Amino acid sequence: MIDFSMLAVQPVLGLTPYQPGKPIEALARELGLDPAKIVKLASNENPLGPSPRALAAMDAALGETARYPDGSGFALKGELARRLGTAPERITLGNGSNDVLDLVARVFLGPGRSAVFSEHAFAVYPIATQAVGAEARVAPAHDGRRGPRYGHDLGAMLDRVADDTTVVFVANPNNPTGTYVTAKELEDFLVALPERVIAVVDEAYFEYVERDDYPDAVAWLDRFPNLIVTRTFSKAYGLAGLRVGYAVSHPQVAELLNRVRQPFNVNHLALAAAVAALDDGEHLERTRRLNREGLRQLESAFQRLGLDYIPSIGNFVTVDVGREAGPVFDALLRQGVIVRPVANYGLPNHLRVSVGTKAENDAFIAALERVLGGL
Numbered sequence: 001m002i003d004f005s006m007l008a009v010q011p012v013l014g015l016t017p018y019q020p021g022k023p024i025e026a027l028a029r030e031l032g033l034d035p036a037k038i039v040k041l042a043s044n045e046n047p048l049g050p051s052p053r054a055l056a057a058m059d060a061a062l063g064e065t066a067r068y069p070d071g072s073g074f075a076l077k078g079e080l081a082r083r084l085g086t087a088p089e090r091i092t093l094g095n096g097s098n099d100v101l102d103l104v105a106r107v108f109l110g111p112g113r114s115a116v117f118s119e120h121a122f123a124v125y126p127i128a129t130q131a132v133g134a135e136a137r138v139a140p141a142h143d144g145r146r147g148p149r150y151g152h153d154l155g156a157m158l159d160r161v162a163d164d165t166t167v168v169f170v171a172n173p174n175n176p177t178g179t180y181v182t183a184k185e186l187e188d189f190l191v192a193l194p195e196r197v198i199a200v201v202d203e204a205y206f207e208y209v210e211r212d213d214y215p216d217a218v219a220w221l222d223r224f225p226n227l228i229v230t231r232t233f234s235k236a237y238g239l240a241g242l243r244v245g246y247a248v249s250h251p252q253v254a255e256l257l258n259r260v261r262q263p264f265n266v267n268h269l270a271l272a273a274a275v276a277a278l279d280d281g282e283h284l285e286r287t288r289r290l291n292r293e294g295l296r297q298l299e300s301a302f303q304r305l306g307l308d309y310i311p312s313i314g315n316f317v318t319v320d321v322g323r324e325a326g327p328v329f330d331a332l333l334r335q336g337v338i339v340r341p342v343a344n345y346g347l348p349n350h351l352r353v354s355v356g357t358k359a360e361n362d363a364f365i366a367a368l369e370r371v372l373g374g375l
């Protein structure tokens, strides 16, 4: 038989597929467990689920699913623009914000070009970069002396920018570290960055952040025309399964992104749900409160257990289990708890845990204590 990898384009041969969190159904099948008893804290999903208004909007939209969705996303873009105080022409919708990151790579990266991002940064940046044949220039993360350990070192990232660099990716906060760069740090970075380099600031967890020194990069779009800010409905809005995210950028950048966008990349139900989700401030507030309490709950459990963790401003926290994390992850699975190993991020002794409901967090903590006690 023909070896089909001989037919693949060169950049694809160096890629490894993105490893998603293990689905509940898969674990239930493998271990013969009751799916209802499994706790999944592996993909930074909202434990409260979507807003009831989003569910109602989807219900109402079901009858229209024989028709193609509005490829221009008119209503959602209009609503986002209104709320962000910007123009619809600056918004690009994506099938999740990962789709938008991919559009950026396809427009601004390719063979003979490079992208800069940090060590321990979100896994989609290397995939998007390499898939189009561009080079990844990875900057070392902070070692803890001049910034949060494992966090982006924007100075080091600036140093990695080369003549052929056309994109830098800044995750703020970063996943899986939960670390962030301050407004002052990001502003200095954008001032120093050559205008010919596109700065992608990935704010997937924006709605969760409660820090005064955290920047709202959308407010800087006029000052920095080379800035692209990405956000998503997957995290705080609880719509991960629908796949809808967006970029806000200079209108000319948005127009370029739209040239390579699949015409109907955001589906009809997602468009309807996203508009309705924006309108439910109460649900968002409930989500934030639960997350604040859950983060505190997890962090105090780690302190009690003597485990180091990376302080997080997202809806997850990454903990050093003090040994190779793979066996701890496996043992947790056998207890019916799914978290996320992060060895592929250069963190072999860490596990990333999403913040769940109080009961889910309790179940995870109890399972972790049993597992660590038994090793």
Ligand SMILES: *Cc1c(COP(=O)(O)O)cnc(C)c1O
Binding pocket: 044, 095, 096, 097, 098, 099, 122, 171, 173, 174, 175, 202, 204, 231, 232, 233, 234, 235, 240, 243, 244, 245
């Ligand atoms: C979850 C996440 C995303 C969002 O992915 P979607 O495609 O919008 O679901 C983007 N960036 C980071 C850093 C994330 O953790």
